[in-house]
Structures are given as C-alpha cells and as structure tokens.
Amino acid sequence: MSSESPPIVLTFGLSDPTGGAGLQADLLTLASMGCHGVSALTGYTVRDSAGSDEVTGLDPEVVANQARMLLEDMPVAAFKVGATTRAEVVSAIAEVVADYDDVPLILAPDFTLDDEHVLAADELRETIADLLVPQTTLLIADAATLIALAQPDGDAEAPSLDAAIAHLLSTGCEYILSMETGTHRVVNTLYCEDGQLRQDLWDRATQPMLGLTDTLGAAIAALLANGQEPPEAVREAQEYLYQAVQSAFRPGMGAWMPDRFFWARSNENEDSGEDGEKPAGDDADLPPPGEARH
Template sequence: MTTNTPKASLLPSVLVFAASDPSSGAGIQADIMTLASLGCHPLTALTAITVQDTVGVQSVHPLSAELLEQQARTVLEDMPVAAFKIGVLASLENVLAVAEIVGDYPEIPLIFDPVLASGRGDEFSDEEIITAMREMLLPQTTLLTPNAPEARRLAENPDDENEPSIEVCAQRLIEMGAQYVLITGTHENTPQVVNTLYGAEGIIRRDDWERLPGSYHGSGCTLASAIAGCIAGGASVEDAVRDAQDYTWQTLANPLRPGMGQFIPDRFFWARSEEEPEDAPKAGDAV
C-alpha cells in the first residue's frame, strides 16, 4: 500500500517578521499572499498592528518583544524554515528581539526589507531603530532590499557634505555587514525603474523596468517576499532577484484597486489569466 506525502511537507517554509495591514495591500498579509502564490508555506511572527487603508497609515501599535519572540520560537521549534523575511519592526525592542532570534539560525538566509516609511511618507522607524538595524541586523542580512530613499537614510554619514550616490550607499551598507544589497529605483526621477543588485565586488546586475502609471501600495513587500520565496525554493541570490522582479512587475501590471487610494499588486494575477492553473509560478522558477 502506498501513502500520499502531505503537500505541506513538500513546500519550503518562510518565516516572516512584519506588521499587519488591514487593507492587505502591504505588510504581513501581502507577504502571505506572495509566498503562497509562489508555492511556499508562509509562517508569521507579527511585530505590530497598524490602522491603515489604501490611502495611508493612521497609527502603528508595536507588539511586545516577548510576544513577538514567543510567536517566532514556537514555529521554529515545530517546523524547518528555509528563509527569513523581515519587514516593519516598529520598535527598538522588536529589532533587538528579531536580531537575537535570527542570530540563533545563521544558516538560514535572511531577506531584510527595511521599511522606514509608508509609500505616502508615514514614518515607521526613528533614528534609534535605524541605528539598531545597522548594528544588529545588517551583519546578519543575506540580502537587503531598500528603495533609494531608504538606502540613503540607512547609509547616511554625518561627514557627508552632499547626498551620497546610490553606489556609495550600497558600498556602505555592504561594509556594515549585508552580503548583498538590491536598491530599487521606484522613487527615483528616471524614465524607467532601475533596480541594481550589489555585492562585495560591486554591481552584479542592473534591471530596467517600464515605469507603470499610478501609485502602488505594497510593491516593496511583494518584491522582498518573492525573493525570499525563490531563495527558499533553492534559487541563488542573483536568480531569485531576477525572477522576483519579473513576478512583482506582473503583479503591478495587473493591479487591483479595491479602495479609494493606491493600487494594490495582484499577487495571484496568474489565476485570473486564460492560462491553465499548472502555469502558476513556483518558488525558484522564472515567471
């Protein structure tokens, strides 16, 4: 007699540390949908509860570091994890708690999306939190995925007389400990969106994407989670960055607008196409 292997045991699990977003445009809900779309099993450790919609953030309420740690360690003791993904941490105590948790699992790749503010500009991190990120999390980060303003803020130096270039920011962030840095150009004033992946030796790849009209809520969460999912599925960092960008652009080119504010990426765009379901993207596969 043969028995079927439960499907859940065949899916790579990704543990996400992030805040909730009741609109499901960004935050831990966006992470869950992205990872599920790519054939991963999402695990979650909630860092904060936010009050927000597609227009903006009204308030952020960090959870205690003790409760955050209990969530993460409980699932880590129960299931194998193939990758970590970090989003909004919302308090200094939570930065320190997450740094301690991931420090106990140095063999697990860590994708860190340093969400310092919402797309509208609502602040999530003060200078004390940013300093702790630099000192405690960057040295443990496999891949850092800031947009250009976040990269400049993380890499700023009091001796700077002028705004540092993106290349200088990437070099500084790698010197702080990140193995790779993917700086996205969504906030730059360029005809196309230019995303650049840096390593210790400099530029690894540069990708140009059509700049789509409109404003999007959750594109950064989608990209970072897609990279985590691809790495969990066995892809190299460079291949994961390539495939995750393609997936994310497709979610933005097929957006949803359920509210009165920004567009939301459709993480299950492929399920609403005319193609057969077996054409759905899988972790580690090119879209």
C-alpha cells in the same frame, strides 16, 4: 495526502488590514510562489487603501516568542523582515535569527511609519544597521534608505550612494538591491562585495501602488527557500512583480494593489474560453522568461 510540506518562510512585519502590504502581502506572495508562509507580527495598522491612521507596535518579547515557537516546530527555509516600528523589536528579531545563520534573510526595512518621531526613527535605523544588516543575505531599499542606514545618526555628512552600499556590504550584508524610481522607469541594481552584478529596468506603474517592496522581498525569499541563488532569485522575483503590477486592481478608493495570483486568474480566463480584451497580465504584454523588460 503527503506529510512533506512546501518550503516554509517566516516573515516579520506589520499587519495591513487592506491586504495590500505587510504580512498579508507577504503571505499572499509566498503562497503564490509555492511556499508556506508563517508570520511573526511586529505590530498592526489601522488603515484603508488611501492611508494609515494608526500604527501600534507589539512588545519585543511577544515578537521573539512568536518566532521561537514557530522555529522550534517547523524547518524554516528563509526569513523576511519588513517594517519593525521600534528599535527594541529589531533587537529581539536579530537575537532570534542569529541562532539560524544558515537560513537566508531578506531585509526590506520601512521607515515611513516613523516620520513624525525623528529620534525613534534614528534609533530604529541605527539598530537595523548594527544588528540586522550584518546578518542579511539581501537588503532591498531605495537610495535614501541605504544612505540613512549607512549613516543612521544624521550628524555627519551623508555618504554618497556608492559609499553607503560599500559600507553596508563591508559589515557583512551579502547583497544589496538598490531601487531607483524615475519618472517613467524603475531601475533595480544588484550589488555584492565584488561590485554591480546586474541592473534591470522596468516600466513604472502609472497608478499609486501598495506593497511593491514587500511583494518583491517575499518573492525573493520564496525563491531562496526553493533553492535558487540570490542573483537568479532577484531576476525571477522582479519578473513576478512586474506581472503582478500589470494585473493590478483597485479594491477601494485609494491605491492599487498588485495581483499576486495573476497567473491563476489568467488560467481561469483561458479555461473558460472567454473572448474579448486580454487581461493586463497576459503573456503578450510581458517580457520573455528569463529576460528583464527594457
């Protein structure tokens, strides 16, 4: 027995009972990548793999108290913030993480749950842009989300993607990973204040998939907690996500889910000496270590 724990990552987000996204996806990913995940619940969903029927947010003070008790007890090496549901919850999280400005923060916002509540969604975007983005080490979002964060009230003319990225970086965010999904490819571009750092192209999943952004964000958080620099963590986390998607499974009647423990099942097959078809995540189908798939 050892008293030394793995690196600890605190993730804020929704409970997803399917295990496909949200806190459950984060905790699976963190464990797979050698970290101990702890969590502060922002709300819970009633859903299955095909869709969500109900989202209930928690009281902001409850969210903050969850996080503070953990932070006073354990040395947290990284934060990840996912879906937050309400502006007041964002404010509570921002106040907590402000006391730990040396701890890297991965922000992967999700506004899709608020589509029917336009005013609430605008307030949510504005609060994230004002209070969380300036504290963020790495922001992960698609182009529409980045533009919405740069112009949250929706009144003025929407900025271009380049202008939105420049604005968000100017507020204090250190890195932005812009995710663009095309017909056949996913293009992930990493930016910092000096401009574009890297661009990676990946084959797009052919099936509907749950939890891609949460998995990528949690993987980056795990690598930062293990001491990697953000550009290297972004590269390695993308390779991890690609392999998890290659080994994806469909547990129900809806979306597929990345297999965050693809490597464990691959080893089981090798150890058992099974013959026949190779698993989808076999090394023969994967990019070499350290290289992006093009």
